[in-house]
Amino acid sequence: MRKIMIVEDDPAIREELALLLENEGYQALAVTDFGDVPGQAGTFGPDLVLLDLGLPGRDGFSLCAELRRRCPVPIVVVTSRNSAADELRALSLGGDDYITKPYSIPILLARIKAVLRRSGGPSESDILEAGGVRLSLSRGTVWASGRTAELTRNELKILAHLMAHAGEIVSRADLIEALWDSRIYIDDNTLSVNVTRLRNKLGELGLPEQIKTRRGMGYQYDDR
Structure with missing residues (x-):
């Protein structure tokens, strides 16, 4: 079972994503403590991270870069920031895809599958x-x-x-x-x-x- 880590500070969106992913056959971990996300990723061992940029007490861009540096895992940025400059910055810091809110659920799921496939997302x-x-x-x-x-x-x-x-x-x-x-x-x-x-x-x-x-x-x- 593929593992997906959700880094999202909005409880409603976080719970919705976790339920959606579990219904699709993924194992989901919804992060609630944003102090050491890379450390939690090391423990959980996700195959993909869904990362929001607007996190409390933490810059999402720097977290994206740190995750890329410390963890061999693809990152899909899911955010309400819809400027081309933000998208370019996130991708240049190690993001594998960039999805803006509000998003279409079928499109989100398709993009997740595409990133896992493109990154050589490992089989069990x-x-x-x-x-x-x-x-x-x-x-x-x-x-x-x-x-x-x-x-x-x-x-x-x-x-x-x-x-x-x-x-x-x-x-x-x-x-x-x-x-x-x-x-x-x-x-x-x-x-x-x-x-x-x-x-x-x-x-x-x-x-x-x-x-x-x-x-x-x-x-x-x-x-x-």
Whole structure:
């Protein structure tokens, strides 16, 4: 089920959008606290954000830019501001589409679907989630706590295998065999180097202990 995050300060519009999206088969999160929207996005892991520009205590344009910087997610701006200058500014700051209020519901839904399709909105099988981490297999990115890191091919395959077996001990031999099955040819030393680099990237996302070494046995991905 695709997830859509609604950042709208008008309660009536917010509730209407949430109900509309849920009826269309989406999982909707309506934000009511605008203090740390990117952080909430990191926790919820949306596939798309609907963003109003007129938010209390927060400039919608700067929030659009911050979301784009911190989260690998398409943004559709839905606002009552209808000037060409505002639209241009929102799109230049990272918005993927711009819809003015009042809007036609069928048009809004069509534009949402178009943005998801155009952005390569991931299918369910493309995303792995475990232990507070979200991994996109097609984009080669890992996302946690509102922050993103890009992975190399080796790092992606290693993390995907460990996440697929979250909580289990995976031997070094099993990891190397899994990589060979993916036509990635590495030896034991190269595996160590790649795991170290992967740990460093997860550490930058605030998860330095996500991959644990089980001495004499292998590695274990923390699924808690």
